[in-house]
Structures are given as C-alpha cells and as structure tokens.
Amino acid sequence: MAAAADSSGDGGTSSGEKTIVLVSSDNSARFEVREAAALLSQTVRRMIDEAGADASGDGITLPDVDAKTLAKVLEYCNKHAPASSSSSAAEAAPPAEGEEDLERFDREFVRVDMGTLYSLVTAASYLKIEGLLNLTCQTIADMIKGKTPEQIRKTLGITSEFTPEEEDEVRRENAWAF
Amino acid sequence: MGTIPAAAAGPGTVLEDLPEDALLCILALLAPPDAAAAACACRRLAAAASSPALPLALALRLGLPPPPPPLLPASPCPAAARRLLRSLHRLRRLLGLWRRLPSSSGYASPSLAAFEWAPRATLAASLLAPSADGGVGVSKSPFVTLSIEESGDTVAVVGEVPVCVNFVGNNHIVVEAAAGEDEEVEMVSGSPPEEMYAHFANRRSPGAGRRRRGKQGRRGGGMEAEHFVRIADTEPTKARPLQGLWKGICEDRTMEFYLVTYDNIGGVTCRRFRDTRSQNSGYSPVFWTTDTTFLDPPFSEQELDDYTSRDHIQGVTSNHAGTENRVISRILCINSSYDVVNPHLSTPLDDGRSVEGRIWLYEDGTFSFGFVGSNSIIDLRHVSSAGCILDT
Numbered sequence: 001m002a003a004a005a006d007s008s009g010d011g012g013t014s015s016g017e018k019t020i021v022l023v024s025s026d027n028s029a030r031f032e033v034r035e036a037a038a039l040l041s042q043t044v045r046r047m048i049d050e051a052g053a054d055a056s057g058d059g060i061t062l063p064d065v066d067a068k069t070l071a072k073v074l075e076y077c078n079k080h081a082p083a084s085s086s087s088s089a090a091e092a093a094p095p096a097e098g099e100e101d102l103e104r105f106d107r108e109f110v111r112v113d114m115g116t117l118y119s120l121v122t123a124a125s126y127l128k129i130e131g132l133l134n135l136t137c138q139t140i141a142d143m144i145k146g147k148t149p150e151q152i153r154k155t156l157g158i159t160s161e162f163t164p165e166e167e168d169e170v171r172r173e174n175a176w177a178f
Numbered sequence: 179m180g181t182i183p184a185a186a187a188g189p190g191t192v193l194e195d196l197p198e199d200a201l202l203c204i205l206a207l208l209a210p211p212d213a214a215a216a217a218c219a220c221r222r223l224a225a226a227a228s229s230p231a232l233p234l235a236l237a238l239r240l241g242l243p244p245p246p247p248p249l250l251p252a253s254p255c256p257a258a259a260r261r262l263l264r265s266l267h268r269l270r271r272l273l274g275l276w277r278r279l280p281s282s283s284g285y286a287s288p289s290l291a292a293f294e295w296a297p298r299a300t301l302a303a304s305l306l307a308p309s310a311d312g313g314v315g316v317s318k319s320p321f322v323t324l325s326i327e328e329s330g331d332t333v334a335v336v337g338e339v340p341v342c343v344n345f346v347g348n349n350h351i352v353v354e355a356a357a358g359e360d361e362e363v364e365m366v367s368g369s370p371p372e373e374m375y376a377h378f379a380n381r382r383s384p385g386a387g388r389r390r391r392g393k394q395g396r397r398g399g400g401m402e403a404e405h406f407v408r409i410a411d412t413e414p415t416k417a418r419p420l421q422g423l424w425k426g427i428c429e430d431r432t433m434e435f436y437l438v439t440y441d442n443i444g445g446v447t448c449r450r451f452r453d454t455r456s457q458n459s460g461y462s463p464v465f466w467t468t469d470t471t472f473l474d475p476p477f478s479e480q481e482l483d484d485y486t487s488r489d490h491i492q493g494v495t496s497n498h499a500g501t502e503n504r505v506i507s508r509i510l511c512i513n514s515s516y517d518v519v520n521p522h523l524s525t526p527l528d529d530g531r532s533v534e535g536r537i538w539l540y541e542d543g544t545f546s547f548g549f550v551g552s553n554s555i556i557d558l559r560h561v562s563s564a565g566c567i568l569d570t
Contacts, residue, residue, distance in 0.1 A: 115191045115192075116191075118191040118192065118193060118195065118196060119191045121196055121200045122191070122195065122196060122197060122200070124200075125196075125197045125199055125200045126197070133200065133203060134203070137200060137203040137204045137207060138207055140204050141204050141207035141208050141212075144204070144208060144212055144215070144216050145208065145209075145212050146212065147212075147215060148215060149215050149216075149218035149219045152215060152216055152219040153219050153220065156193050156219070157192060157193065158192070158193055158194070158219055158220045160219065160220055161220070161221060162218075162220070162221065166221075167218060170217055170218050170224045171214075171218055173217075173228060173256070173260075174213075174214035174217050174218065174227060175214075176210075176260060176264060177210030177211055177213060177214035177264075
C-alpha cells in the first residue's frame with residue numbers, strides 16, 4: 001500500500017501540522033497529506049466541512065479518483081501548497097517554493113502519456129483544483145494550437161466519428177473563426 | 179476500437195471522457211482559429227464549441243472584472259453565443275499597449291494608448307501622457323470604450339461619439355467615427371496586405387473613409403481616423419532585461435516614454451516617444467547596439483567612477499528621490515554606430531560617426547543610460563508591471 005506522505009517527514013509532521021488522509025476509489029491506497037495541500041481541492045474542503053471533525057480519522061474516500069491518479073495529483077498539491085495552512089489564507093498565501101522552481105516542476109509534471117494527462121484533467125475537474133485544471137488544460141490547448149483537425153485527432157488520440165456531411169456542417173458553423 | 183497512432187492513450191481514458199467544464203476550459207484557452215479546428219476534430223469538442231456556456235467560460239478566463247455580468251439570456255441561440263464569443267475574442271485582441279501613428283497633419287500626441295478591462299465587461303482605452311505634476315507619474319485620459327451589447331455585438335464610443343475600431347491584420351487598428359450604419363466593417367477577411375493597401379489608398383483624399391460607407395453624412399464632428407500599431411513585449415523578461423516600455427526624465431527635464439526592443443540577431447534598440455508640438459515629435463532612436471553581453475560585477479574602478487560622477491537628471495519639480503541608492507547588478511557597453519541607420523532619422527546626439535555609452539542595470543530590474551562625453555544619466559522605470567499600468 002503506497003503511503004505517499006509529504007517529503008518532510010512521516011505521518012504527523014514535526015511542526016505538528018494537521019494532516020488529512022485521502023483514500024483512492026478502489027480503497028487500495030491511503031495517502032496522508034498536509035492539510036494545506038489537501039485543501040487545494042475545493043471538493044475535499046467541502047467534504048471536510050460537511051463531515052465535521054471526526055472524518056479525518058477514517059480518511060476521506062474519493063470515489064472518482066483511482067490510486068495512480070491520486071498519487072500524481074497529490075504530488076502536485078504537495079508542491080503547490082502554501083507554507084501555512086490557516087484555512088482562510090490557504091488560497092491567498094504564496095506557495096512555499098519559488099516561482100521558477102514551480103514553473104519547472106509544472107513543465108515536468110505534465111510530461112506524461114495522453115491517458116494519464118486525461119485522467120489528471122478529470123481528477124482536477126472532480127476535485128476542483130484550479131491550478132491543476134488550468135495547467136493540464138493549457139497543456140492540451142498547446143497541443144492543439146496551429147494544427148489542422150486531422151493533426152489534432154492524431155495528437156490527442158481521437159478517432160473521428162464524423163460523417164463527411166457532419167464534418168462539413170461543423171466547419172460551416174465555425175467558419176467565422178477561421 | 180482501432181489502433182491509435184502517435185498518441186499512447188492509457189487504458190480507458192480518452193478525450194471523449196473528459197467532463198464538459200474541462201473541454202470548455204481547453205476551448206477557452208484557444209484563439210478562434212484553433213478552437214474551430216478543435217471543434218472539427220470530434221463530436222464532443224464540436225458540441226462544446228457551440229455550447230452557450232463557452233462565452234462565459236471565456237469571459238472568466240480572460241479575467242473580466244467581477245461580477246461576470248449576465249452577458250446572454252438563459253438559453254441563447256447558437257448564433258447569439260457565436261456573436262458573443264466573437265466579441266470577446268475581439269476585445270481580447272485589443273488588450274495591451276498601442277502606439278499611435280502620426281496623422282496626416284504629422285502631429286500625434288499623446289502617442290500611447292492602453293487598452294484594459296474595465297468594470298461591467300467593458301474594455302477601456304486611455305491615452306497615456308506624463309502627469310501634470312512634472313514627476314514620473316503617468317496620467318490616463320479616457321479614449322475609446324468598448325462594450326458588448328445584449329445582442330452579442332460590440333459597440334465602441336469615444337465620449338458620446340460612436341466609433342468603429344477595426345483591425346487591419348492583427349497588430350494594427352483604426353479608430354474612426356461610425357458612419358451611422360450598424361454593420362461593423364470587419365477587415366480581417368481577405369489577405370491583410372490587400373486590405374491595408376486599400377485602406378491607405380482611400381485615406382489619401384479627405385473624407386475617403388466615410389465615402390466608402392455610403393452617404394450617411396458626417397458624424398462625430400469630423401473625427402479623423404486614428405491608426406494604432408500594437409506594442410508587443412512591453413515588459414522585460416529574464417532573458418531580455420532591457421525590453422519593454424519605460425519612462426524617464428530626459429535632457430529637457432520632462433518625462434518621456436522609451437521603448438526598447440530586441441531584434442532577431444541579438445541587438446537592442448531604444449526609441450523615444452516625443453510628444454512635443456515640434457518637428458522632432460515622433461518615435462526616434464536614442465541608442466542601439468548589436469552586442470548585448472553584459473559586464474558582471476566586480477566592476478572596474480574606472481566604470482564605477484564614471485557612474486558616480488554623473489548627474490541623474492531630475493524632473494522640473496524634482497520630487498522623486500532614491501535614484502542614487504539603487505544597486506547596479508550589470509553594465510552594458512553600447513556602441514551605436516551610424517553605419518546602419520540614416521543619420522537624418524536619429525536625433526542629433528553627436529557629430530561623430532558612432533555613439534558610445536553605458537547602460538546600468540539595477541537589481542530591482544530598472545536601468546539607466548548615459549553617453550560617453552556627457553555628464554548625465556537618464557533613469558528609467560517600468561510603465562507597466564504584470565499587465566497593469568503603474569501610477570508612479
């Protein structure tokens with residue numbers, strides 16, 4: 001069972017900061033992370049609010065995120081979490097790392113195969129992590145820029161089901177943009 | 179499912195599985211031609227591209243100041259959504275700083291315009307000029323305001339006067355009085371060089387612009403068409419620390435704007451915007467150099483002596499302090515040779531065939547420059563930071 005706790009120590013950081021346990025959809029993995037990192041997800045935030053104080057003991061199960069994706073998502077959250085975890089400041093406070101360091105991390109982070117990238121998009125959308133959603137969507141947008149529809153299908157791994165008539169109609173509808 | 183070349187899609191997850199808001203997010207990040215190409219790629223993207231939720235997603239992403247206004251009725255037809263999308267993209271293209279081209283009378287002042295978002299989903303353009311207090315402040319006087327109507331179309335006004343803001347290619351706009359018709363003359367279709375030629379050809383005779391749109395009579399009190407060219411790269415980057423639009427007090431002791439641009443062969447040019455009612459008004463080179471290798475500390479005593487012996491030019495009211503306390507991080511030697519430039523175009527700095535000088539780059543990102551043989555330093559500061567015009 002992978003327990004990807006944050007790198008500064010094992011469960012319950014030395015600074016006594018609160019941690020939260022997140023469980024993947026298939027129950028195969030439990031992750032203990034700093035509260036500040038977990039709260040980057042609006043969904044987790046809401047779940048904690050709704051469940052009350054006793055929820056963190058058992059861990060919060062995320063029914064739509066599998067273990068592999070959750071591990072990757074938490075890698076992002078840990079890196080981007082603010083230094084302090086006071087709940088009101090968690091979004092406004094700057095992250096503990098420098099900006100350039102984060103940019104480099106983000107660039108490397110999205111160097112994955114398309115399947116993983118799509119899983120990350122879906123997870124970021126479900127977990128409502130704005131930074132991760134922007135990063136992954138921007139990555140896909142960058143793959144689309146400057147390409148013809150055929151090239152886009154190839155890059156993104158789409159098999160087109162358009163009939164020639166449907167394709168013509170879509171082209172016409174969007175002709176103003178070309 | 180057949181084999182998918184090039185893209186190694188992981189087990190199960192494909193683009194078609196992505197939630198709607200993610201697809202909207204991706205489309206909102208694309209310029210119209212790319213979004214249209216994406217729409218032609220598969221059904222889900224086509225559906226998302228014509229979804230009425232897309233304009234709102236785009237508006238939010240563009241950073242329209244809150245609250246995002248109810249731009250469309252609850253269930254707009256696709257045509258209205260398309261008009262709105264088109265308007266939003268148009269406004270987005272106008273964002274930034276623009277330089278006014280001299281009008282036919284040769285007088286163009288003030289010559290800088292800034293287009294920024296304003297409350298209630300409008301785009302406000304202001305003309306930038308040195309502020310009246312004689313220091314380094316920038317004053318903004320209102321110019322064009324663009325807003326999106328309920329129908330989804332854009333309207334533009336200068337004060338009370340309706341105007342048209344048309345693109346000629348992507349980096350050139352024309353602002354002129356509207357002739358009274360509702361139709362926008364969108365000049366993007368057709369090849370840009372042809373349109374530009376036609377427009378300039380028509381401009382030669384007075385009133386030609388209005389003649390093209392029919393005999394609706396003159397509106398707007400005879401406002402002359404104003405041409406603006408986009409200023410790209412208005413802020414410095416790590417690789418190009420001198421790049422951008424700057425302001426500083428020049429030898430005349432008045433504030434002026436300076437634009438520093440990098441070219442493709444590693445050279446740098448600095449031009450000054452002169453807003454005086456004189457022959458020298460316009461946009462003229464101040465210095466340029468082909469070699470941008472900086473000197474790093476420790477600096478030679480000769481360099482430091484030269485720097486400290488110079489006077490920092492102060493404004494007439496001389497109310498900004500602290501320029502002498504900035505720490506120099508790097509020095510650049512500039513050598514502007516007249517071999518490559520028509521000497522009649524540059525401001526007469528020297529009788530010599532080349533002008534030598536120094537650029538002192540400070541730790542805070544600003545810089546100053548001065549010339550060999552002169553005792554002064556011109557200190558420059560940022561005009562904008564992270565896309566916002568600074569007040570001081």
